[in-house]
Amino acid sequence: MxxxxxxxxxxxxxxxxxxxxxxxxxxxxxxxxxxxxxxxxxxxxxxxxxxxxxxxxxxxxxxxxxxxxxxxxxxxxxxxxxxxxxxxQMTWSGGGSAPAPATHDAAAPGGTHIVELGAADVPDMLDLVARTRPGPLWSRTRELGTYLGVRENGRLVAMAGERLRPPGWTEISAVCTAPEARGQGHATRLVTELAARVLSRKERPFLHVAEANTGAIALYERLGFTFRKRVTFRGYRTP
Known part of the structure; x- marks a missing residue:
């Protein structure tokens, strides 16, 4: 690119x-x-x-x-x-060096697994978003791209997915972890896996993050994302 x-x-x-x-x-x-x-x-x-x-x-x-x-x-x-x-806005700068995509049930510590989320998982996805507030997610948002999750004892405790798809790029979004499951590296594994899948399609990952979310910014920098530009998110109500 x-x-x-x-x-x-x-x-x-x-x-x-x-x-x-x-x-x-x-x-x-x-x-x-x-x-x-x-x-x-x-x-x-x-x-x-x-x-x-x-x-x-x-x-x-x-x-x-x-x-x-x-x-x-x-x-x-x-x-x-x-x-x-x-x-x-941050873009992948790892030079295509992300690890190869793992299998759909890539093992994570503690017996948890990365799984692809489908229509049957939507209630759990909405519940996790309501508890963690990573940004908006609706009943059909998963149709924008691949969404991955981590389950512990059957409960969805972490998630990330693909959202916007401008030519040559895929946005990683909805990165969230339930409070009780934080500190276990779930976000790192999910973002790394998604980045690898995007790169395998000859596209580049990018993402957006709130300026005040310094913890997330630091994580994304460690994973190979770099600053591209500042953005201002705005919403309005029609007349």
């Missing part, structure tokens, strides 16, 4: 909706968002005009949540701000 290949990361939501996730998209004109229960992220063009914002409002509905993710575009007056969160 060259430096120019990273330009698609400036609009990861729009690039995903136009490409790998087009089958999960809803759109009107140049405005797009994901299907309900898959993801709340929405996108407009790089230079949105009034018509684009009007199309997005029609797409989402009245008084609806518009999760603009890291888009720097500012909607017109009448769109009520809901949240602002400072973060950073």
């Amino acid at each position: 060259t430096g120019d290949d990273a330009a698609v990361l400036d609009d990861p939501v729009g690039e995903s909706l136009r490409g790998h996730h087009a089958h999960l998209a809803r759109r009107i004109g140049r405005a797009a968002t994901y299907l309900a229960d898959v993801c709340t992220f929405a996108a407009v063009s790089a230079d949105p005009d009034a018509a684009d914002w009007s199309d997005l409002a029609r797409l989402l509905g009245r008084d609806a949540f518009a999760d603009m993710f890291s888009s720097p575009a500012t909607p017109p007056s009448g769109w009520e701000p809901v949240f602002v969160l400072e973060g950073r």
Whole structure:
């Protein structure tokens, strides 16, 4: 990958909706968002005009949540701000040196295993996210890519998965560990396994993290991710 290949990361939501996730998209004109229960992220063009914002409002509905993710575009007056969160975007810089992907039941210490999560695991995934709050996850979010988990005595205690898919890249997201299972290296194993799978497809991993989450940033740096740019996550409510 060259430096120019990273330009698609400036609009990861729009690039995903136009490409790998087009089958999960809803759109009107140049405005797009994901299907309900898959993801709340929405996108407009790089230079949105009034018509684009009007199309997005029609797409989402009245008084609806518009999760603009890291888009720097500012909607017109009448769109009520809901949240602002400072973060950073990090990209894999390990030079393709991640270990080869493990088997689907890669052993972890203590008799736990890394397992692929499917439709039957969604209730446990939602419960873990509710307890750990790594970011939004909905009933169909797992359709964005592969999600892996660690179970202890049958209970899901750690998880990570693939989310946005701009050309040549895959975002690692939803990295979380239940409080009672922390300190055992589950996040390291899950992120490493996902990175290896992404690299095996000749793509590069990237991720987003809240600027205040210094512990996670330190972990990702140890695993081979480096800072690319600062981003501001924003959400609005449509008129």
